[in-house]
Every structure is written in C-alpha cells, then in structure tokens.
Amino acid sequence: MSLNIQKIRNDFPILSRKVNGHPLVYLDNAATSQKPQQVIDCIVDYYSNYNANIHRGVHTLSQEATDAYEAARKKIQTHFNAKQSYEIIFTAGTTHGINLVANGFSGILKKDDEILVSAMEHHSNIVPWQMLCERSGAILKVIPMNEEGILVFSEYEKLLSEKTKLVFVNHISNALGTINPIAEIIDKAHKVGAAVLIDGAQACSHIKPDFQKLDVDFYVTSAHKMCGPTGVGILYMKEDWGNLLPPYQGGGEMIAEVTFEKTTYATLPHKFEAGTPNICGGIAFGAAIDYLNAIGFEAIEAYENELLKYATEKLLEIEGLKIYGTGPDKTSVVSFNIEGIHPYDIGTIVDKLGIAVRTGHHCAQPIMDFYKIPGTVRASFAFYNTLEEVDALVNAVKKAKMMLS
C-alpha cells in the first residue's frame, strides 16, 4: 500500500512554515517528531472540555478524564500487545522509565553482579546504570560493535554468564539507525537468567514491537518521537517484575493506605505513578497511536525504507562523504561527515537553507569515540518527508561543502 504523502503532510501544520526564508525541511525526526492536527486537537479538547484530576474525584469531569486516561493505557497495551494494561506504566519519558528500573534494582543487585550495555547506547541508557553500579557494587560491561555499527553478537554471548543480571540495549541506535536483533538478545539473556530492558525511544515511530512475542522484561519509549506530546512515555514491565520492584517515588496515587506507622502501596500500575500524572499527555499519546495505526506501520516502514535508500544513494554521490551505520538492518537515519569538514559547519549552513538536521555527538559520545570523530551530521526521516526533501538536503550539503572546502 502506498501512502498519500500530500494528504499526510496536510495533517501537520508546522510543515507549511518557512525557516530562514525557505520552506521548512524537517529532518530531525530522531530527536522529536512533529505533531498532526489530530493530536493537537486532542490536547485542545482535553483542556477545553474535561480537564480534571483523575482516579479520585466522584464528579463527572474527573470520571471523564479518568476514563480517557485509562482508555489510552488500554490502547497502548493493545498496540504493543502487552498481556495486561497494568503492565503499562505511564512515565515522563524514556529516561524516566530507565531511571525507575535502575532505582528498583538498587536493592536487588549485589556486589560483582554484572550488567551489560551495548556500545551504541544513548547517554540516558548508560549513566543510570553507572549510577546503579556505584550504589550496588555491580560491574558494567560493554557489548562491542564493529565498524559497520553492528553489535558483535559472538562477543555478547561470551560476556553472558550466571553473573549477568541485567542487559540493556536500545532497539534502534539514535546515532546510527542500526536495528538491533533484540529477540535474539533477549532469548540469550534469559538462558542465563538475566533480565532485559530495551530502550525503544527510536524504534516505536518506525516499527511496532510485540512485547509478549519478544518476551521482554522491560521496554521503555517516549510519546514525542511517535507524533505525541513531550513529557510522556511508557515503561512496560512484566507483571512479576512490577510486583517485585519497590516504588520509585512516594506520593499520592501510589498508596493503598497511609498511617504514620506504615504505608501500604497501591497495586500496579499506580504503585509507580506517584503524583498527578501528565493526564493530557497520556490521552494525547493514545491519539498519536491511533493516528499512526490509521496510516499503518507496514506502509510507514516501506515508505521510510524508500526514503533511506534514496537518501543514502544520493548522499554517497558527494565526494568525501562517509556514512556511519552501514548495517543491512537500519531505520531511516543517515549519520554522515564530509572529509575535512566539521559537522557543526555543515549543520549551520544547511539550517540557513531551511533544513533541520542534528549535528554533534547525539548524546552517544562512546560511538563518536569509537569512530574517532567529534560528531556527525544526522538526517532522520519520517513518513511525512518526501523524496524532494531528500533532494533539498543533498543540494544543501553540496552547497555547504562548496562554501566550506
């Protein structure tokens, strides 16, 4: 099925604005996606018609808001095929979810237990585990990657042992676009009794993971990369883990009963949802998922692959241009440099031409150290981008090269 791109583009008001006198070409989708009118309307509708605090009011507005929020949770459960809706914990985003799990393991891990992370993680999937190791005495080990930006599976297998308690890998690398073989990674980890957390921040706008089929223990992602609002995301955790891990933050919502002598905690998911949540954000996340499903993930994936293939071919025609992340399984991210030119300079010039790309280390300094580069220029495509926009990028990069060489 092919997509009607013009119709889709009309759903995104921001795509018709101009930047520096040029039509906006938004190619920073790996940082955050743009929002369709349907999601914007959902946010306006919530604040205009049924804004209220949830889970405790007996009045009508509170009931309506609670129903909508819980309906969104159910929608997310269905989308990702979680077994129970209470296995979906609303968070402030991916980073929050990771910290919640890392904190939960503080009391479980013992000295010399081992934690594995991949060499291509975002800082948010490195730092919380380093902090966890400092607290618990556990040891952090790194699954290496090769020149193509692919994890070395045989090395991963060697690192696994009965000491391994946790494995953390991103589903898709934000800096390279590599899709990691998470099903195999999870399977191998489970054979030694280790739990696995998958950082799906980059994945869920491109593909639709099936939590039960993957048999993943923890999966985190953010709404804002999936056409939803910022400040909301989910942590999926298997029911058993949810019952085992202690609460992360104390407060309202997460309690069953409070006296000054003792507090008993609420059951899942409320145990991990202290305080008033991002109600509107959760509901709008649901609207974003509806929007993406109406287009269809198969169609999105096929079209984005077409964009990736075209962009890769066209960019490689530029002399001296090198792409980082060249594995066969990748999403629509092209991270590149031109020999002798700093990525910041290219980013600055193409911005002047209305093109939004990301430059720098993409919060993944270990990857940049691996390639011995200060950073890259990263163009990341979404289903609302066009082949003409790829041409605009290529022309802008050529112009930048001319000015900077």
Next chain:
Amino acid sequence: MSIEVIQEELIDEFSMFDDWMQRYEYMIELGKSLPLIDQNLKTDDKLIKGCQSKVWLHSEMRDGKIVYTADSDAIITKGIVAILVRAFSNQKPQAILNAKTDFIDEIGLKEHLSPTRANGLVSMIKQMKLYALAYQTQL
C-alpha cells in the same frame, strides 16, 4: 585602535554584504586567515569545550596589553573566534573588561552567541574577560 573603533570597522565590513551567504563566506575567510595557534598551546587547560565545537584560547601580557591567540575545530566557529580576537586582542585589560559584544548582533551573527548553540563561543568571551580581570588585578 580602540575596541569601539575596531568593532565599528567590523560592522562596516559586514554591511557590504547583501545576503547571509556572502557574510558567511567572509566569516569562513576570516577563520582561515586567523594566525594558527601554536600546537603546544592546544592543551586541555586552554580548551573550552562546547557540545558542538571546541575552542582553544590562550592569552599573554605584552607591554601592558593582552594578546589573545585562539583556534576552533569548526571553521564557522573559528570565523567568529577570529572576529573576537580582532576586537579584543592587543588591548589593555580594563578596556577589555569594559567592552561590549553587541556588535556581533549588528553584523548579523547573533545566533552564534546563543548559549543553546553550545559551540564554546559564549564561554570564550567569558574566558577572555576572566583573563582580563586576572591581568588587571596583577597590574
């Protein structure tokens, strides 16, 4: 020449250009013509680490005036480094401390001095002023 005069001169030079491309090309030229910093001076203690690009800044006192030498790994950043060195180098510490940086806005390069840009330039100006303050207290 005083800092104010040099800044006026820079504003005049940049006012000759009609569009951003010419302005940037000139800035890139300025970057390329910046006297190379001695490799021995590109040490970590002279490094101002931005998230996007790096800047090295060295200063020394000659005949009561501060001489700055600087470099960057990105050429556009280096162009602005060159502009700042031209505006502030070879001046007395007190004059550097009193100097304003509004002229960067006037030549249409304001965005490069935004803290969110993280290119090291905002810290570079701060560091230039700190050196000036340090030398001033020694006088």
